Amino acid sequence: MIYDLIAIGGGPAGYLACERAGHCGLKTLLIEKEHIGGVCLNKGCIPLKTLLYSAKVKDSAEYGEAYGVTVKDISLDHGAVLRRKDAIVKKLTAGVRSAVKKAGCDILDAKGIIRGRNEAGYEVETDGQIYTGKRLLIAAGSRSWIPPIEGVAEGLDSGYVLTSSEMLNLTKVPGKLAIIGGGIVGMEMGSYFHSAGSDVTIVEMMPRIGGNIDEEIAALLQSEYEKKGIRFITEASVTGIRDGIVEYKQNDTIRDIRADKVLISTGRKAWVEGIGLETIGVATDCRGIMIDQHCLTNVPNVYAAGDVTGICMLAHTAYRQAEVAVNHMLAEPDVMRYDAIPSVIYTNPEVAMVGETPQSAREKGMDVTEKTISMNFSGRYMAENQGGHGIIKIVVDNRMGTLCGVHLIGNYASEIILSAGIMIEKMLTIDEIQRIVFPHPTVSEVIREAIFQL
Numbered sequence: 001m002i003y004d005l006i007a008i009g010g011g012p013a014g015y016l017a018c019e020r021a022g023h024c025g026l027k028t029l030l031i032e033k034e035h036i037g038g039v040c041l042n043k044g045c046i047p048l049k050t051l052l053y054s055a056k057v058k059d060s061a062e063y064g065e066a067y068g069v070t071v072k073d074i075s076l077d078h079g080a081v082l083r084r085k086d087a088i089v090k091k092l093t094a095g096v097r098s099a100v101k102k103a104g105c106d107i108l109d110a111k112g113i114i115r116g117r118n119e120a121g122y123e124v125e126t127d128g129q130i131y132t133g134k135r136l137l138i139a140a141g142s143r144s145w146i147p148p149i150e151g152v153a154e155g156l157d158s159g160y161v162l163t164s165s166e167m168l169n170l171t172k173v174p175g176k177l178a179i180i181g182g183g184i185v186g187m188e189m190g191s192y193f194h195s196a197g198s199d200v201t202i203v204e205m206m207p208r209i210g211g212n213i214d215e216e217i218a219a220l221l222q223s224e225y226e227k228k229g230i231r232f233i234t235e236a237s238v239t240g241i242r243d244g245i246v247e248y249k250q251n252d253t254i255r256d257i258r259a260d261k262v263l264i265s266t267g268r269k270a271w272v273e274g275i276g277l278e279t280i281g282v283a284t285d286c287r288g289i290m291i292d293q294h295c296l297t298n299v300p301n302v303y304a305a306g307d308v309t310g311i312c313m314l315a316h317t318a319y320r321q322a323e324v325a326v327n328h329m330l331a332e333p334d335v336m337r338y339d340a341i342p343s344v345i346y347t348n349p350e351v352a353m354v355g356e357t358p359q360s361a362r363e364k365g366m367d368v369t370e371k372t373i374s375m376n377f378s379g380r381y382m383a384e385n386q387g388g389h390g391i392i393k394i395v396v397d398n399r400m401g402t403l404c405g406v407h408l409i410g411n412y413a414s415e416i417i418l419s420a421g422i423m424i425e426k427m428l429t430i431d432e433i434q435r436i437v438f439p440h441p442t443v444s445e446v447i448r449e450a451i452f453q454l
Helices: 012-021 038-045 046-060 078-102 152-157 184-196 215-228 314-328 357-364 379-384 413-425 431-433 445-452
Strands: 005-008 028-029 105-107 111-120 121-126 128-134 136-138 141-143 178-181 199-203 231-233 235-244 246-248 254-257 261-264 268-270 302-303 343-345 352-354 370-376 391-397 402-409
Touching: 005 012, 005 121, 005 128, 012 028, 012 038, 012 078, 012 136, 038 046, 038 078, 046 078, 046 184, 078 105, 105 402, 121 136, 152 343, 178 184, 178 254, 184 199, 184 215, 184 343, 215 231, 215 352, 215 391, 215 402, 268 357, 343 413, 352 413, 357 370, 357 391, 357 402, 370 445, 391 445, 402 413, 402 431, 402 445, 413 445, 431 445
Parallel strands: 005 028, 005 136, 028 105, 136 302, 178 199, 178 261, 199 231
Antiparallel strands: 111 121, 121 128, 141 268, 235 246, 246 254, 343 352, 352 402, 370 391, 391 402
């Protein structure tokens, strides 16, 4: 059977591309080897955010006395949290499958492997059957990167060491949890399991947590969680894991910590093996499949989107890449830009960022001005965050007179960051932003306050 488009991978990039293409009249086939919705919906973003909200409700009750609310005998039922998580994932995955089918697309729950070309297009095999696509979209996603640490393989086999996928299904909250990696996943997992009752230690090889977030905000986030009781060990590399013990090296000294479970959260790796890329000569680099601004690979009519490109492993990036790819297939003008893609850490408080940090801007030779103000410039933030220490930092491109970066730590940051991203994407000038009316009282007003403080 010949299709206008075959997508390999049913995560955010694959399923959205099929839905968009189907609505535009392309005969489309979606092939997914595990679960429609991909890692984000089944083993990542949505399940973890469900857990984190339960933790936030528990924490709100526990610390409600500051707001005049006293609750006794507070507990978090981890089993009930997991059941709610599973129900939400089931409902959402069913909705995605329904939307793809409603767009007129076919779905195959099987592994797809590219086998080569024929006169009509590209051959993809699933369960011994060959399908031909005039175009391909490779959206095979990513998998957890497992560092070459002594004892990790044995730990994974025994269940002592877990990736985020297994951690989301862990039925018993560990007494002592060691997390290797203090990036987004490590911090979010640490946040939930600390609230659920674990004694959490996060080991990070870099000088600070949070990956590429602003240095000042990273320090504030770490400070907030240290006050809550999470232990951080930075500038340390894990050298070995054995049942009950995590060994690490810090300042040329070998130390160890005890742990009932160990979470590996050291990043993800593009899934480029075992899908037949070599049969048609798709080029890859150290990150993943190489693509241009239209998400087109080096092979005609073969596109890639999502984590498999390794460019920006976020579900919303995958959505946008999928749209750009389909628009290019349909000869609609569109290009992929990465300057204003927001990122969020859904801890409590939240961290959100978009665009350049002062550090990244200056490394690029940009002339920038930065301004940091307290989130307490927002009356609503102060009303809802007793003793809150949140900040907003804006970065302005002096040559263009435009906003080029916004970074926040504080509740509602995940929602506020969208408006900041639009300002950066549309290259609004500072004068133009000053004329925007923000609803009052909202926490988003801190953007306006920071702009007028320049």
